[in-house]
Amino acid sequence: MKGTVHYEVRGNVALLTVDNPPVNPLSSGVRAGLHEGINKALADAAVQAVVLTGAGRAFIAGADISEFGGAPKGPGLAECLHNMEYSTKPIVAALNGTAFGGGLEVALCCDYRVALPAAQVGLPEVKLGLLPGAGGTQRLPRLIGAEKALKFMLSGDGIPAPQAKILGIVDAVIEGDIVAGAVKFAQDLIGRGSPTRKIRNETKMIDPDRGNQNVFVEARQQVARTMRGRFAPEMIIQCVEAAVNAGNFDAGIVVEQERFGQCLRHPQREALIHIFFSEREVAKIPDIAKDTPLLDVKTAGVVGCGTMGGGITMCFANAGIPVTVLEMTEEALTRGLGVIKRNYDIQAQRGRMSAEDVDKRMALITGTLKYEDLGKADLIIEAVYENLELKKEIFTKLDGVTKAGAMLASNTSGLDVDQIAMATKRPELVCGMHFFSPANIMRLLEVVRSKHSSKTTIATAMAIGKKIGKIAVLSGNAPGFIGNRILGAYTRQAAEIILQGATPYQVDNVIQGFGLPMGPFRMNDLVGLDLGWRARKLNGVKVEDIPPAQRVADRLAEMGRYGQKNNRGFYIYPEGSRAGTPDPEVVQIVEAVSAEAGIRRRPVSDEEVLKRCFYPLVNEAAKVLEEGIALRPCDIDITYINGYGFPDTVGGPMHWADKQGLANILADLKKFDAEYGGTAFKPAKLLEKLVAEGKTFNSLQQG
Numbered sequence: 072m073k074g075t076v077h078y079e080v081r082g083n084v085a086l087l088t089v090d091n092p093p094v095n096p097l098s099s100g101v102r103a104g105l106h107e108g109i110n111k112a113l114a115d116a117a118v119q120a121v122v123l124t125g126a127g128r129a130f131i132a133g134a135d136i137s138e139f140g141g142a143p144k145g146p147g148l149a150e151c152l153h154n155m156e157y158s159t160k161p162i163v164a165a166l167n168g169t170a171f172g173g174g175l176e177v178a179l180c181c182d183y184r185v186a187l188p189a190a191q192v193g194l195p196e197v198k199l200g201l202l203p204g205a206g207g208t209q210r211l212p213r214l215i216g217a218e219k220a221l222k223f224m225l226s227g228d229g230i231p232a233p234q235a236k237i238l239g240i241v242d243a244v245i246e247g248d249i250v251a252g253a254v255k256f257a258q259d260l261i262g263r264g265s266p267t268r269k270i271r272n273e274t275k276m277i278d279p280d281r282g283n284q285n286v287f288v289e290a291r292q293q294v295a296r297t298m299r300g301r302f303a304p305e306m307i308i309q310c311v312e313a314a315v316n317a318g319n320f321d322a323g324i325v326v327e328q329e330r331f332g333q334c335l336r337h338p339q340r341e342a343l344i345h346i347f348f349s350e351r352e353v354a355k356i357p358d359i360a361k362d363t364p365l366l367d368v369k370t371a372g373v374v375g376c377g378t379m380g381g382g383i384t385m386c387f388a389n390a391g392i393p394v395t396v397l398e399m400t401e402e403a404l405t406r407g408l409g410v411i412k413r414n415y416d417i418q419a420q421r422g423r424m425s426a427e428d429v430d431k432r433m434a435l436i437t438g439t440l441k442y443e444d445l446g447k448a449d450l451i452i453e454a455v456y457e458n459l460e461l462k463k464e465i466f467t468k469l470d471g472v473t474k475a476g477a478m479l480a481s482n483t484s485g486l487d488v489d490q491i492a493m494a495t496k497r498p499e500l501v502c503g504m505h506f507f508s509p510a511n512i513m514r515l516l517e518v519v520r521s522k523h524s525s526k527t528t529i530a531t532a533m534a535i536g537k538k539i540g541k542i543a544v545l546s547g548n549a550p551g552f553i554g555n556r557i558l559g560a561y562t563r564q565a566a567e568i569i570l571q572g573a574t575p576y577q578v579d580n581v582i583q584g585f586g587l588p589m590g591p592f593r594m595n596d597l598v599g600l601d602l603g604w605r606a607r608k609l610n611g612v613k614v615e616d617i618p619p620a621q622r623v624a625d626r627l628a629e630m631g632r633y634g635q636k637n638n639r640g641f642y643i644y645p646e647g648s649r650a651g652t653p654d655p656e657v658v659q660i661v662e663a664v665s666a667e668a669g670i671r672r673r674p675v676s677d678e679e680v681l682k683r684c685f686y687p688l689v690n691e692a693a694k695v696l697e698e699g700i701a702l703r704p705c706d707i708d709i710t711y712i713n714g715y716g717f718p719d720t721v722g723g724p725m726h727w728a729d730k731q732g733l734a735n736i737l738a739d740l741k742k743f744d745a746e747y748g749g750t751a752f753k754p755a756k757l758l759e760k761l762v763a764e765g766k767t768f769n770s771l772q773q774g
Contacts, residue, residue, distance in 0.1 A: 072098070072099040072100035072103055072144060072145055073091065073092070073098035073099055073100050073101075073135070074089070074090065074091025074096070074098040074099070074100035074101040074104070074105025075090050075100050075101070075104050076090065076093070076100075076101060076105055076108050076109045077090055077104075077105075077126075078104075078107075078111060078112075080115070080117070080118060081254055081432070082254075082258070083117060083118060083119045083120070083255050083258070083261060084118065084119070084120050084122055084258060084261075084429065085108070085111070085112035085115070085118045085120075085121045085122070085256045086121075086122050086124070086250065086254070087105065087108040087109075087112075087121065087122070087123045087124070088124055088126050089101055089102060089104070089105075089123070089124070089125045089126065089130070089131055090125075090126040090127075092126070092127055092691070093124065093127065093128070093129070093166035094127075094128070094129040094132035094133075094169065095125045095127065095130065095131045095132055095174070095175045095501070096131070096132055096134060096135040096136075096173075096613045097127045097133065097134050097135055097148060097232040097368065098132055098135040098172070099129060099135075099144040099145045101131070102145055102146050102147065102148055102150075102151050103104055103145040104717070105123075105151045105154075105155075105177075105607065106145075106146045106150060106151045106154060107446070108465070109121065109151070109154045109155055109158060109162075110472075112160065113154075113158060113159070113160060114493045118160065118577055119160060119261045119265055120160055120161045120162070120163065120260055120261055120265060121158070121160060121162045121163070121257070122162075122163045122165050122250065122253045122254055122257055123162060123163070123177070123178075123181060124165035124166075124167050124249065124250055124253065124484070125167050126166075127166060128166070128167075128168045128169070129167075129168040129169040129170075129174070130164070130165075130167055130168055130169060130170040130174055130178065130190065131169075131170060131173065131174030131177055131178075132164045132169045132170075132171050132172070132174055133171045133172030133173050133195070133592050134148075134172055134173040136199075136344060136347070136348075136647040138746075143501055146236065146497065148173060148176075148177075148205050149205065151177075151206060152176070152177065152180045152206060152237050155177075155180045155181060156180050156211070156269060156271060158182075158267065159184065159267065160265060160267070160690050160704055161182045161257065161260045161261075161265055161266065161267050161268070161766075162182050162183075163181060163182065163183045163184070163185060163253050163256055163257045163260070164177070164178035164181040164184045164185070165185055165186075165249050165250055165252070165253035166178060166184060166185065166186035166187065166192065166232065166241070166249070167186075167187055167190065167192075167249045167250075168187070168188040168189070168190050169190070169191050169229070169362075170186075170190065170192045170193075171191070171194070171195055171229060172193070172194060172195055172196055173191070173205050175192050175194055175203075175204075175207065175209070175258060176194075176203055176205040176206055176207040177416060178192070178205060179206065179210040179211060179214065179240075179270060180205075180206065180270075181208070181698075182267050182268040182269070183242045183243075183256065183260070183268065184240065184241045184242050185241065185242060185243045185245050185249070185252060185253050185256050186232035186235065186236075186241045186243075186244055186245065186249070187232060187242070187244070187245060187246075187249045188231070188232055188233055188244055188246065189231070190231070190232045190425055190664070191229040191230065191231055191232070191732070192229060192230060192232070192235045192240055192241070193223075193227065193228060193229030193230065194207055194211070194223060194224050195227040195228070196224075196227065196303070197225060197226075197227040197298075197303050197304060197307060198227040198343065198347070199340065199343045199344050199347055199607060200301075200302065200303050200337060200339040200340035200341075200342070200343040200344070201303060201331065201334045201340060202224070202303055202306050202307045202310060202330060202331055202334055202441050203224060203307075203327075204327060204328065204331035204334075206271075206324060206327070207224070208307060208310035208311055208313075208314060208323075208675070209271070209310070209320055209323040209324055209327060210270045210271065210312075211223065211224070211240075212277050212311050212314040212315065213270050213271070213274065213275065213276055213277055213314065213320075213558070214239055214240065214270055214271045214273070214276060215238055215239040215240060216276040216277065216279075216280065217277055217280040217286050217287075217311050217314065217315050218280070218286045218290075219238060219239075219594060220290075220311060220314075221286070221287075221290045221307070221308065221311055222248055223238070223288075224307050224311075224515050225290065225293070225294065225298070225307060225308075226306055228604070228733075231701050232244050233247060236719060238748055239276075243256060243762075246461035248575075248658070255604075257729065258507075263459045265384065271320040273319070274491060277314060277315045280315045281315055281316060285482050285570060287308055287311075287312055287475075290308050290311075291305070291308060294308070298640075300586050300718065301339070301720060302333075302334065302337050302339050302720075303334050303339070303340075304339075306330040306331075306333060306334055307330075307523065309326065309466070310323070310326055310327045310330050311374065313327070316473070318479055322752035323620070330480050338721075338730070339721075340706075341722070342721050342722030342723075342727075343719060343720065343722070344721055345705075345708070345722045345723075345726050346708065346709070346712065346719050346722060346723065348705075349705035349706075349708055349709050349723070350542055350709060351447065351717065352594070352705050352772070353542065353543070353544050353545075353702075353703075353705060353709050354543070355535060355538070356529065356530075356533070356545055356702070357702070358526070359526045359530050360527060362528075363526050363527060364529055365527065365531045366449060366476070366478055366528070366531040367449060368392070368449040368450045368478070368531065368535055369392070369393075369449055370392065370393045370394070370395075370448050370449050370450075371387045371389075371392050371393070371395075371446060371448055371449065371450045371451070372394065372395045372396070372397065372399070372445035372448035372450070372452070372473075373392040373394060373395070373396045373451070373452050373453075373454055374397045374445075374451065374452070374453040374454060374455060374465055374469070375396075375397070375398065375453065375454040375455045376396045376398045376406075376407025376408065376411075376438070377403075377407060377455075378398075378509070379452070379454040379482055379506060379508060379510055380396060380407065380454035380455075380482075380510060381407050381408075381411050381510075381511075382506065382508065382509050382510025382511040382512075383409060383452055383454055383482065383510045383511075384396045384436055385411055385414065385432075385511035386506070386510060386511055386540070387435070387511070388435040388436050388541060389432065389511065389539065389540065390539045390540065391435070391537055392538075392539075393435045393436075393437070393685075394435060394436055394437070394448075395436075395437045395438075395439055395444055395445055395448060396408075396436060396437070396438055396439070397438075397439050397440070397441070397442065397444070397445060398438065398439075398440060399440070401440065401503070404439075404440060405438075407438075408436070408438050411433070411436065411533065412429075412433060413434065414511065415428075415429040415432060416429060422693065434762070439727040441597060442468050442469065442471075442472045442770075443472050445472060445473060446472050446473055446474060447474060447669040448473065448477060449475065449477055449478065450478045450479075450480065450523040450531075450535065451469055451473060451478075451479050451480070451483045452480045452481070452482055452504055453465050453466065453469070453479070453480070453482060454506075455483040457483060457486060459486050459487065459490060459491070462481055462483065462486065462494075463490060463491055463494035464494070465497050466479060466481070466492075466501070467494045467495065467591075468493055469495070470494070470495035470496055470497060475502070477500070478500045478501075478502075478528055478532075479495060479500060479501045479533060480501065480502050480503060480504040480532065481498070481501075481502075481503050481504070481519075482504060482505055482506055483503055483505065483519075484505055484551075484552070484555055485550050485551040485552055485555050485556070487550075487720045488501070488502065488503040488519050488520075488521040488548045489521045489522055489523065489548055490522075491503075491521075492521045492523045492524070493523070498521070498524075499523050499524065499528060500525065500528055501516060501521060501523065501524065501527040502519055502520060502521060502524045502528050502529060502532050503517065503518065503519025503520075503521070503546075503548070503552070504516060504517075504519070504532055504535075504536075505517035505519060505546075505554075506541075507554075507713075507714045513556075513713070513714065514534040514540070514541055514542050514713040514714075515541065515542055515544065515709075515710060515713035515714035516541035516542065516543045516544070517543075517544055517546045517552050517553060517554060517710065517714075518532045518533055518536065518543050518544065518545050518546065519545075519546050519547075519548055519552055520545060520546070520547060520548060521548045521566045522548065529545065533545065533612070542709060543711050544701075544706050544710050545702060545706070545708055546700060546701065546706075546760070547698070547699055547700040547701075549574035549698065549700045550611070552700065553701050553706065553707060553710050554710050554711070554714050554715060555701055556691065556695060556700065557688055557691045557692050557695060557707070557711075557724075558688075558715065560687040560688050560691035560751055561591070561684050561685065561687065561688040561692070562591050563620060563687075563751065564683045564684050564687050564751060565578050565582075565591040565592070565626075565684055566591075566620035566621065566623070567620050567683075567747070568675060568679075568680060568683055568684070569623065569661050570619055570620060570623075570661065570664060570668065570670050570672075571665070571670060571672060571673065571675060572672040572673040572674055572675040573675040573680055574653075574658050574661065575590075575592040575641045575653075575658075575661070575690070576592075576653045576658075577658060577675070577677070577680065578590055578591065578592065578680055578684070579591070579592050579593050581677045581680040581681055581684075582680075582681075584677075585681060585685075585718065586717075586718030586720060586721065587715075587716045587717060587718065588716040589716070591684075592641040592642075593641070593642065593651065595624060595634065595640065595641060596634035596635050596640035596641050596642055596651060597634065597635055597642075598634070599633055599634050599635075599636055600624045600625075600627050600628045600632065600634050600641075601628045601632050601633040601634075601636075602620070603624065604624065604625045604628035605623075605628075607625070613648065619664060619665075619667075619668035619670070622664050622667075622668075623660060623661055623664050625642060626664065627641065627657070627660065628645065635649060635651075639654075640653065641654075641657055659704045682739055682743075683743065685724065685727075686736050686739055686740055686743070686752075687740075687751040687752065688724055688756050689724055689725070689727075689728040689736060689758075690736075690740055690751070690752070690753075690754060690758060691751075691755075692704075692707045692724060692725060693755035693757045693768075694757070695707065695757045696757055696771070697755060697757045703761055703771065703772050704725035704726075704768040704769065704771055704772060705723070705725070705772055707723065707724060707725050708723020708724065708725050708726055709723065711723050711724050721754065725768040725769075726768075726769070728768060729767040729768050729769055733758060733761050733762050733766075733767060733768070734762045736758070736764075737754055737758055737759065737762045740752045740753075740754050740758075741754065
């Protein structure tokens with residue numbers, strides 16, 4: 072069995088210490104130790120109270136996810152909690168650190184909870200497609216009320232102990248030695264006659280919620296806005312409804328167990344747990360050891376204070392790292408810093424930070440017009456528009472003014488990082504750090520490894536990504552890197568399909584129905600239809616040389632329809648609105664371009680739209696794996712979920728592809744290839760190999 076619980080007696084108090092490093096999950100040995108320890112304390116007449124705590128940095132950080140789906144060993148958690156809940160001696164949970172998931176549910180089964188100020192509590196099960204299944208949905212509402220309990224469980228976020236005390240989850244916050252403080256707390260209880268407090272029997276906090284449907288209506292409205300398509304949130308709401316209305320605790324527990332079982336069997340649970348482990352896996356780079364020395368990044372610099380540069384600057388300020396941002400003109404610098412300040416002010420107005428926090432972050436940002444002022448920075452990130460020659464020129468200048476040992480990175484979204492690195496005399500200290508827009512919000516960071524990048528440079532870039540709150544994924548140096556390389560296969564097919572019979576609105580509806588926040592044509596409007604059109608005009612590309620699939624967007628741009636920026640693109644946007652409405656005129660333009668290209672239109676099913684968009688995406692992803700641009704399938708899943716809005720409820724494109732059946736995808740690709748030709752449907756060798764061997768993409772990660 073994995074893990075143990077140490078037992079000792081301090082005077083008239085038994086101390087149980089969970090020891091299952093590094094985070095004390097509720098593994099089989101821990102459950103057995105809890106069961107035996109409580110029984111031992113109850114059988115000892117000299118023991119009048121029990122303190123339960125954790126060894127190391129965690130109290131109990133939740134269930135052992137690796138045991139999900141396997142045959143349980145030893146006593147179940149419900150059996151352990153039953154022992155604790157019916158204890159005639161008070162049990163005090165001493166939260167020395169993280170109490171998440173099942174760990175908090177164990178603490179809720181204790182009579183009292185005390186915590187160090189730095190300890191955190193949370194019920195994050197919703198993020199794994201689950202619900203608190205050890206009585207949490209029933210006990211927490213009885214402790215703090217249904218409305219607060221719902222907000223806490225539906226967010227899945229942890230909160231620090233002082234906030235938990237205000238909320239009513241924690242009874243006392245103790246400075247210093249948490250065990251000594253908890254023992255004293257227990258002895259004070261003994262002095263008052265050893266009162267126990269069973270949350271299961273309390274109703275004071277839920278009595279006002281009976282008959283008040285507004286609590287649950289508002290919770291469902293919030294879920295519809297922020298967790299569209301998620302299964303577990305509705306199950307949590309139904310459990311809390313049972314806590315309020317079922318009549319007694321045991322009836323509510325029956326509902327909780329039924330709903331937990333439904334979550335456990337739902338495919339979203341497997342997908343979200345896949346993402347949970349994948350987020351940890353992408354941080355591991357096979358040829359870079361954990362003890363690889365890192366550069367000490369205490370100060371940063373950013374070249375460019377536009378949309379991307381300003382967002383990157385905020386990332387460093389948010390992490391408490393002083394940052395100097397360079398612009399070419401006073402006007403551009405003033406405008407960029409003004410946008411940063413407005414972004415912070417908006418967050419303050421929404422209650423996400425205080426005015427003092429705004430001032431602190433702005434104080435970490437210094438604007439300059441001189442390259443020399445970046446000379447002392449430990450890391451400089453270039454964030455100007457996509458022009459290779461310009462970027463090479465900037466890196467040559469940076470190389471001349473920055474200190475020896477400073478690391479340089481480009482925010483390029485797909486240009487050759489090898490060439491950029493060779494513009495310096497320190498190519499080993501250069502890499503790509505591709506942020507996604509808006510950079511201060513989007514979680515993904517593509518770290519691009521050039522053939523010159525040292526292991527220390529890459530390890531530092533990955534570590535900095537984590538420090539500034541990003542999920543960093545390593546990419547090889549190839550056009551478009553991981554994300555944009557694969558994206559092209561998807562967007563090109565969307566543009567082809569509308570010429571063959573679909574409309575932009577059908578395609579967008581199918582893609583949004585699948586779970587992406589917006590379809591490709593809404594995305595085109597957001598980015599701006601004029602950008603590619605202007606670039607082609609600037610480069611002298613003839614109209615007849617433009618592929619038919621590109622001509623619709625260019626035709627709209629020629630009509631002055633640039634997208635959201637001027638309220639007309641593929642959609643019409645009422646003034647001040649981002650909710651575009653379809654326009655019949657656009658459909659007529661699509662039909663005209665089809666006719667000009669000699670394409671006979673036909674009805675296209677929603678199923679074909681989905682397959683034509685996503686199967687080439689999966690196929691291109693397989694090529695990215697073949698070529699070593701991505702290390703593992705999970706790196707692609709994490710890239711697409713955090714950078715492109717692919718729904719995490721299906722686990723990312725590679726996990727989703729496995730669930731569709733790779734043989735089915737291969738068969739459809741061959742069918743589309745025979746019908747349409749081109750390169751998009753030519754099956755990747757890796758895909759053919761996996762199908763021939765009866766394997767999945769996931770099998771590549773398992774060995």
